[in-house]
Amino acid sequence: MPAPAGGRRHGPGAPGSLHTATAGPAREGSTVIARPTSRAAFAGLALTFAVVMVGTTMPTPMYALYQRELGFTPVVQTVIFALYAVGVLTALLVAGRWSDQLGRRPLLFAGIAFSLTSSVVFLLAGPLWVLLAGRLLSGFSAGIFAGAATAAVIEAAPESWRSRGAAVATVANIGGLGLGPLLAGPAVQYLPAPLHLSFALHAVAVALCGLLVLGAPETVRRPEHPSLRPQALTVPPEVRAVFVPAATAGFAGFAVLGLFTAVSPRILAEIIGNPSPAVAGLLTFLLLSASVAGQLLVQRAPTDRVLDLGCALLTAGALLVALAVATGSMAALVTGALVAGAGQGMAFTKGLAAVHGRISGDRRAGTTSSYFVVCYVAISLPVIGIGEASQLWGLRTAGIVFCLAVAALAVLALAALLELQRRETRMPAQR
Known part of the structure; x- marks a missing residue:
């Protein structure tokens, strides 16, 4: 950024x-001091x-x-x-x-x-x-x-x-x-x-x-009369076509973050057979490192292409984690963490950039907040769901279903984004 x-x-x-840090222009009365x-x-x-x-x-x-x-x-x-x-x-x-x-x-x-x-x-x-x-x-x-x-x-x-x-x-x-x-x-x-x-x-x-x-x-x-109103949640009609798939990709990416930061120690202990807290910490570190690396490496790359790539990597990473849960493979779990982490970073940062690029500055703050709400719902509710499902079906089945659902969301987001980009490419020619 x-x-x-x-x-x-x-x-x-x-x-x-x-x-x-780019959610819109300064509010009236607030000034950044140079x-x-x-x-x-x-x-x-x-x-x-x-x-x-x-x-x-x-x-x-x-x-x-x-x-x-x-x-x-x-x-x-x-x-x-x-x-x-x-x-x-x-x-x-x-x-x-x-x-x-x-x-x-x-x-x-x-x-x-x-x-x-x-x-x-x-x-x-x-x-x-x-x-x-x-x-x-x-x-x-x-x-x-x-x-x-x-x-x-x-x-x-x-x-x-x-x-x-x-x-x-x-x-x-x-x-x-x-x-x-x-x-x-x-x-x-x-x-x-x-x-x-x-x-x-x-x-x-x-x-x-x-x-x-x-x-x-x-x-x-500090302005003379500070305004401490809560952040409003809005998604203007003109940006909904890109907001929905971008937020869907963000939801999928944050669901993966929730899986690794909340459930991966259980996966390691009960399925992989490695209950080491040190290994659990390292696995989460690898996922988050891949996320930040994915963001830093694509800062200047075209937004739409990187967003598409992020969705594709999220899909591949989620499928690798599903494979790891199904087979008990540590190698697949580590690879899935790295691939999904990179995809999450790319999809999240470029998803927000895609939304920002299609909306006026004075409406970005509320839309940005809505985007974050979707993402943080994803890091909480699906994780509670996998905890409940693991008691009903067992951790292996619940983990596989969770990962397949994440992959499906990423595929749906990618398909919607490709269709939107195709329509936007055709519009200038039709004019």
Whole structure:
């Protein structure tokens, strides 16, 4: 995503998006301040972004331990995970515009507070409701940071890094998400206090990051009368033809993310025969790394072609994961994670770009929020569904059906996009 020009408004974002900071023009009264920023402040904001996102995915390799210690069902496990998406959506819709009105730093401090509180709650984890509260708070922190931190990092980029500010924000975002399970997995498997040590270290790191934000400059001039209205959800008629298939592809991609971040430890343990938390963390890291690599590699490539490719890769990746679940193949599971991750990154970022390219700037914010709602529903409800289905049919059958459904959605999205592109190509000739 190109770095937005000064004075642009930075709308809500989501993990995985190179377009989280281009949701439309600045709202009346809010102004991005053009001022020189030190590399240390820029690096500090990027590091803070990454550290907060680390905390959102650390529980991935711990779910099996929580389930064993507390005795809850696979459905409850997926509900615990899905509450994270509820928190993200709530923060995006309620506070998505607040950093434009109140400034970046107040919202960053709020996100840090939620992240720190989430880690402390997990340290005290005992009753099930404590885990539910921890995941919800973690979602609040991610939802706030997705918009405010993306904008803050881009705006704080020194002149020599101005063109790479958006890429740095993306790497901090997705890199943090990937590092969470990668770091927590070995800690759970090899270090003492497997359900507490990671959160204790994260709480300390988040608190220290608060000092980095304290030393960073404010990049937004607060308007005299801030408007804190929730983000509106809209899909204008002129963009629905591309919104539906693009959002369908986004839904499929985020469903895959939900599968790997919530259910892959069970697949590894019960089907592949490898219950290692370290391996579970590595697998999720590979998926998210492929997602960010897919986005970074296609920044300047044609939107429609990359969106089509993303759908095709999502289809192939989902089928590979279905094969892995059916046969117990670790090689197919790793390959599927890499292919599906790259497809998710391409489909999500270029899907949003395709929608933005067909709509006026003053209507992008509400449409962008609608796009994110679809994606975050995909990271929650289907995962709860696979938890319920695994109790009725068994994990193998439920996993295969889930992956085939994802592949079917990606194929439908691709077919609709190709038809739309064909019609748009013919229209100038007919005129």
